[in-house]
Amino acid sequence: MAEIPKEEYLKKCTSACAGCSSSLTLRYVLKAAGHDTVLVVPACCTSVIQGIYPNTAMNVPVYNVAFAAAAACASGMSEAFRSLGRKTNVIVYAGDGGTLDIGIQSMSGAFERGTDFLYICYDNEAYGNTGMQRSGATPLGARTTTTPTGKTVEKKDIDAIAAAHHLSYMATACSAYPQDIYKKVAKALTFRGPTFIHILAPCPPGWRYPAEKTIEMGKLAVKSGMWVLYERENNKLTISAPSKAAMRKPIPLEEYLGPQGRFKGIDPKSIEILKQRLADNLKHLAAEEEASA
Amino acid sequence: MKEIATGNKAIAKAVKQALPDVVAAYPITPQTEIVETIADFVTSGQMKSRYIPVESEHSAMAACIGASITGVRTFTATSAHGLLYMHEMTNWAAGARLPIVMANVNRSLGPGWNIWAEHTDAMQERDTGWLQVYVSTVQEAYDTTLMAFRIAEHNDVLLPVMVNLDGFVLSHIMQPLDTVEPGNFIPPIHLPHAIDVKNPAGYGGLTGPDQHFKFRWDIERSIRDSEKVIAATEADFAKRFGRKYGPVEEYRCEDADVILIALGTLGKEAEVAIDILRKEGIKAGSMRLRWFRPFPKLDLTGKDVVVIDRDYSFGYGGIVAHEIMAKCHCDVFSVIAGLGGQEVTYDDIAEFVRKRRIGTEFWFGVNAHV
Numbered sequence: 172m173a174e175i176p177k178e179e180y181l182k183k184c185t186s187a188c189a190g191c192s193s194s195l196t197l198r199y200v201l202k203a204a205g206h207d208t209v210l211v212v213p214a215c216c217t218s219v220i221q222g223i224y225p226n227t228a229m230n231v232p233v234y235n236v237a238f239a240a241a242a243a244c245a246s247g248m249s250e251a252f253r254s255l256g257r258k259t260n261v262i263v264y265a266g267d268g269g270t271l272d273i274g275i276q277s278m279s280g281a282f283e284r285g286t287d288f289l290y291i292c293y294d295n296e297a298y299g300n301t302g303m304q305r306s307g308a309t310p311l312g313a314r315t316t317t318t319p320t321g322k323t324v325e326k327k328d329i330d331a332i333a334a335a336h337h338l339s340y341m342a343t344a345c346s347a348y349p350q351d352i353y354k355k356v357a358k359a360l361t362f363r364g365p366t367f368i369h370i371l372a373p374c375p376p377g378w379r380y381p382a383e384k385t386i387e388m389g390k391l392a393v394k395s396g397m398w399v400l401y402e403r404e405n406n407k408l409t410i411s412a413p414s415k416a417a418m419r420k421p422i423p424l425e426e427y428l429g430p431q432g433r434f435k436g437i438d439p440k441s442i443e444i445l446k447q448r449l450a451d452n453l454k455h456l457a458a459e460e461e462a463s464a
Numbered sequence: 465m466k467e468i469a470t471g472n473k474a475i476a477k478a479v480k481q482a483l484p485d486v487v488a489a490y491p492i493t494p495q496t497e498i499v500e501t502i503a504d505f506v507t508s509g510q511m512k513s514r515y516i517p518v519e520s521e522h523s524a525m526a527a528c529i530g531a532s533i534t535g536v537r538t539f540t541a542t543s544a545h546g547l548l549y550m551h552e553m554t555n556w557a558a559g560a561r562l563p564i565v566m567a568n569v570n571r572s573l574g575p576g577w578n579i580w581a582e583h584t585d586a587m588q589e590r591d592t593g594w595l596q597v598y599v600s601t602v603q604e605a606y607d608t609t610l611m612a613f614r615i616a617e618h619n620d621v622l623l624p625v626m627v628n629l630d631g632f633v634l635s636h637i638m639q640p641l642d643t644v645e646p647g648n649f650i651p652p653i654h655l656p657h658a659i660d661v662k663n664p665a666g667y668g669g670l671t672g673p674d675q676h677f678k679f680r681w682d683i684e685r686s687i688r689d690s691e692k693v694i695a696a697t698e699a700d701f702a703k704r705f706g707r708k709y710g711p712v713e714e715y716r717c718e719d720a721d722v723i724l725i726a727l728g729t730l731g732k733e734a735e736v737a738i739d740i741l742r743k744e745g746i747k748a749g750s751m752r753l754r755w756f757r758p759f760p761k762l763d764l765t766g767k768d769v770v771v772i773d774r775d776y777s778f779g780y781g782g783i784v785a786h787e788i789m790a791k792c793h794c795d796v797f798s799v800i801a802g803l804g805g806q807e808v809t810y811d812d813i814a815e816f817v818r819k820r821r822i823g824t825e826f827w828f829g830v831n832a833h834v
Binding site: 206207208209211218219221222223224225227229230231232233234235237238239240241242243244245246247248249250251252253254255276277279283284361391 | 485
């Protein structure tokens with residue numbers, strides 16, 4: 172990890188929950204981006220993690236904006252910096268609710284317009300900030316406060332939606348692999364125009380597992396193939412090393428689902444559907460990687 | 465330079481001369497001509513701004529907010545449903561103390577689908593912290609837009625300004641327009657809280673009750689302070705360019721027994737009605753409210769007051785009438801007229817004055833006294 176800078180942009184005084192993997196993720200995102208960066212944050216856990224005015228736990232400017240507005244706000248900011256002749260990085264750091272649900276219109280608009288910014292969706296697969304209500308990213312079978320018997324529909328494929336905008340760079344990442352996050356963010360910021368990184372961020376209180384297991388949970392997601400790490404650079408897809416290894420010898424999905432309270436009592440039919448989707452996704456990505464090699 | 469222009473074109477020309485860095489807007493009838501004209505100015509290189517063709521009005525205001533917080537000059541334009549779709553973000557703009565200038569082409573709200581003039585759209589924004597001004601001619605639309613940037617960006621104000629013009633009646637009508645060379649009339653923008661990566665700060669995050677109260681009070685104080693800034697700006701405009709405006713345009717009010725009050729084009733139309741009434745020996749005068757926020761101080765002591773509202777608050781009444789009753793401690797004859805572009809002639813207006821019944825509300829067209 173020698174290449175990762177020691178400088179901290181996320182101070183130790185955040186109000187994040189114990190074991191919060193999205194704040195861990197943000198730590199590496201900011202290390203990769205450096206000081207000449209503005210974060211645009213819609214309503215989400217990160218808007219709370221900063222602390223209460225006049226204090227801030229962030230060592231970069233953070234512009235908090237209304238839930239649906241982050242990407243559009245970033246468009247204005249990016250154009251203004253351009254007009255001022257500044258190269259400042261504009262990074263939207265939004266949860267899955269602000270990305271897959273309420274914010275999808277403004278994200279799509281900003282992608283289509285070619286806004287020069289990086290959009291990061293940290294995905295804890297529910298509305299974590301308000302106590303774990305379902306989102307478009309909640310997987311089939313997961314219990315949330317608004318799907319008390321388990322979600323009956325599947326997770327929205329935001330990566331396919333993002334890919335349909337023909338971005339020059341997009342990637343997936345996971346909080347359990349900080350070096351991978353660091354490299355992908357650093358690379359994304361070298362591109363002009365819109366880029367997208369979708370980061371799985373396990374959430375101890377929401378997923379109902381002990382706080383100290385947060386890294387292990389992310390690794391289980393990748394090792395089971397439930398979450399695949401890859402990057403797509405100018406239409407060339409590369410599956411990242413941890414997922415390559417997982418694809419050769421995946422662990423059973425049950426090892427990922429089992430330790431999580433949110434999947435307690437999930438019916439076998441839902442597990443079968445999840446397994447089928449997982450297999451389809453891996454097959455699809457492997458085929459794309461081979462075709463674009 | 466003298467020419468003929470529509471209200472929409474006049475706004476676009478003023479925006480071009482104000483040199484905003486970023487314009488973000490979404491087209492909507494009857495505002496469309498404003499953004500089309502600006503897009504043409506930018507594309508043809510006549511205007512150096514960055515024009516962001518957003519996917520919605522919510523995003524238009526969000527983009528202006530993102531641009532404005534970097535410390536640059538911003539503009540947008542909308543109308544009716546577009547304004548309401550922005551509503552969340554109009555609150556955000558004022559709360560974040562961002563001097564965004566917006567033209568709102570006043571139009572009614574559906575259903576039914578009606579594209580003609582009404583002020584209910586802007587009146588639904590009255591509690592957001594935006595300054596609001598209503599114009600009545602093409603020239604005034606142009607002049608006021610130039611002044612709006614200077615007022616919004618003044619460090620004693622730092623609040624967004626909405627320039628309102630009646631849909632079609634003014635947005636699409638052609639009138640003479642005398643454009644000016646603004647020179648240094650609008651000083652360079654200096655936003656004290658602009659984002660600075662060398663001095664990181666959090667903006668718009670969690671705020672406890674005490675600080676929130678203070679922020680709200682600061683907005684109210686700036687609304688009050690804006691009166692002086694507006695007066696100084698209008699005085700300097702008159703000195704430089706020879707056209708004089710004020711919070712209220714009074715017409716034959718000196719010895720009047722009855723005062724007629726309206727906004728926008730109806731307020732201008734009222735002057736013809738006043739001349740008719742004067743010929744009949746009725747001592748009438750008119751006050752056209754230009755600024756609605758800050759609300760002007762009016763002396764109506766001992767007068768009969770007739771107020772025409774091109775808006776309505778259901779279950780409450782004409783919004784302007786009620787503001788006047790509350791702030792001037794008087795009773796009025798409240799006329800609801802012109803909704804959805806309903807035609808109201810100067811003869812109709814004169815008739816409202818002749819047949820006034822102070823203390824009642826009258827729905828013109830339905831001819832119902834309430």
